[in-house]
Amino acid sequence: MTLTATVHRGTRQIGGSVIEIVHPEGERLLLDAGQALDLGEGEEDQLPPTLDLSRPAEVLLTHAHLDHWGLVHKLPAGWRVHCGPATAKLIQAAPFAAAGLPHEFQTWGPSGTAVQIGAFRVTPYLTDHSAFDAHMLQVDGAGRRVFYTGDFRRHGRKSTLVDKLMANPPRYVDLLITEGTNLGTDKPTVTETELEADLVTRAARVPGRIFVAWSGQNIDRTVTLYRAAKRTGRDLIIDLYTADILDQIAEGTRLPRPGFPNLKVVITRALRRHYGELRGEAFIERLLPHAVAANELQGSRGIIILRQGLVKDYDAKGVVPTAQDLFLWSMWDGYLAKGDKAYDWCKAAGTRFDKLHTSGHAATADLMAFAAALAPKAIAPVHGQNWHAPPEGFGPILNATDGAPIVLP
Numbered sequence: 001m002t003l004t005a006t007v008h009r010g011t012r013q014i015g016g017s018v019i020e021i022v023h024p025e026g027e028r029l030l031l032d033a034g035q036a037l038d039l040g041e042g043e044e045d046q047l048p049p050t051l052d053l054s055r056p057a058e059v060l061l062t063h064a065h066l067d068h069w070g071l072v073h074k075l076p077a078g079w080r081v082h083c084g085p086a087t088a089k090l091i092q093a094a095p096f097a098a099a100g101l102p103h104e105f106q107t108w109g110p111s112g113t114a115v116q117i118g119a120f121r122v123t124p125y126l127t128d129h130s131a132f133d134a135h136m137l138q139v140d141g142a143g144r145r146v147f148y149t150g151d152f153r154r155h156g157r158k159s160t161l162v163d164k165l166m167a168n169p170p171r172y173v174d175l176l177i178t179e180g181t182n183l184g185t186d187k188p189t190v191t192e193t194e195l196e197a198d199l200v201t202r203a204a205r206v207p208g209r210i211f212v213a214w215s216g217q218n219i220d221r222t223v224t225l226y227r228a229a230k231r232t233g234r235d236l237i238i239d240l241y242t243a244d245i246l247d248q249i250a251e252g253t254r255l256p257r258p259g260f261p262n263l264k265v266v267i268t269r270a271l272r273r274h275y276g277e278l279r280g281e282a283f284i285e286r287l288l289p290h291a292v293a294a295n296e297l298q299g300s301r302g303i304i305i306l307r308q309g310l311v312k313d314y315d316a317k318g319v320v321p322t323a324q325d326l327f328l329w330s331m332w333d334g335y336l337a338k339g340d341k342a343y344d345w346c347k348a349a350g351t352r353f354d355k356l357h358t359s360g361h362a363a364t365a366d367l368m369a370f371a372a373a374l375a376p377k378a379i380a381p382v383h384g385q386n387w388h389a390p391p392e393g394f395g396p397i398l399n400a401t402d403g404a405p406i407v408l409p
């Protein structure tokens with residue numbers, strides 16, 4: 001009698017990860033419950049039909065990206081959710097969860113500290129990814145060991161976490177479930193430090209403002225932009241959404257937040273109303289000493305957040321992009337390909353456009369090195385589109401299909 005692992009979704013796609021581990025005595029863990037990334041406008045995702053909802057399970061979430069937790073609201077309300085402490089806050093701060101999730105959330109302790117969840121012993125390892133507080137998960141049960149990478153990379157601001165794990169890896173891994181986002185692609189995997197240097201160089205040649213589209217949840221990127229702002233004598237101007245995220249997680253860390261030099265919050269109408277209701281007027285008042293009004297952006301030389309949701313409020317306050325400004329796209333290209341109002345707004349004004357981004361996922365060589373360090377008996381592929389053609393020497397990759405149980409030897 002041994003463990004069974006089922007990748008309900010993800011053996012052939014990036015995102016929408018749903019993985020189940022079943023103990024021979026019937027207890028179950030669900031690793032991630034993610035939403036598909038390729039949904040059309042207004043399209044609603046559903047849980048994979050192979051997942052049995054009639055029996056209880058404990059849910060483990062690796063990180064706060066929607067493609068890993070965006071289907072939690074479809075799981076029975078009695079299923080408890082376990083995740084990192086900041087991940088729980090990020091999920092609760094996400095506009096998507098505004099209505100609130102009925103599930104009980106339990107947060108795990110420091111990286112590397114095992115927790116007993118029913119018949120399973122789970123060890124979370126903090127890792128490097130574009131989501132803050134992302135974890136890898138080691139699951140022990142019935143004398144077997146499963147190791148799930150979640151999403152990770154080895155070129156972000158926390159790459160040493162991955163290096164340390166590889167230098168002192170868990171032994172006797174029966175099944176490694178690894179992401180493979182960048183398999184078969186040549187996506188840039190420059191480091192955040194290189195992005196920072198790149199922006200410092202570019203900023204010297206920009207007479208006007210630098211508008212940047214990035215995700216407030218990508219804390220590594222916020223740090224990169226903040227450091228570049230300080231080095232170039234500009235202010236980093238974030239919106240209320242990004243300020244709220246930093247407010248939720250920065251306590252006890254060295255992360256930049258309102259009150260730091262060269263950091264300002266732009267108060268825009270729609271977000272002001274939203275956060276006034278969500279966090280109370282006291283939250284807004286606390287930010288006011290560090291705030292700028294949208295109309296003050298016109299004369300500034302800041303590094304300014306720009307997302308399509310902000311365009312209307314900027315416009316209403318007379319903020320107009322010009323040919324002296326630069327617009328940098330600092331997110332996944334896929335969002336731009338869907339069409340973006342901020343892009344159109346800048347383009348119409350003749351503002352120069354460029355990209356400033358690096359992948360949140362490991363390069364192929366790093367995926368291989370990681371698998372080699374763990375030396376698992378078998379590898380189950382997930383979160384990738386090119387697992388059918390992995391490079392030679394990757395390791396013992398199973399020919400897994402969505403929803404088909406893998407019985408551990």
Ligand SMILES: [Zn+2]
Pocket residue numbers: 015065067068151383
């Ligand atoms: Zn993902």
Ligand SMILES: [Zn+2]
Pocket residue numbers: 063065129131151360
């Ligand atoms: Zn992710």
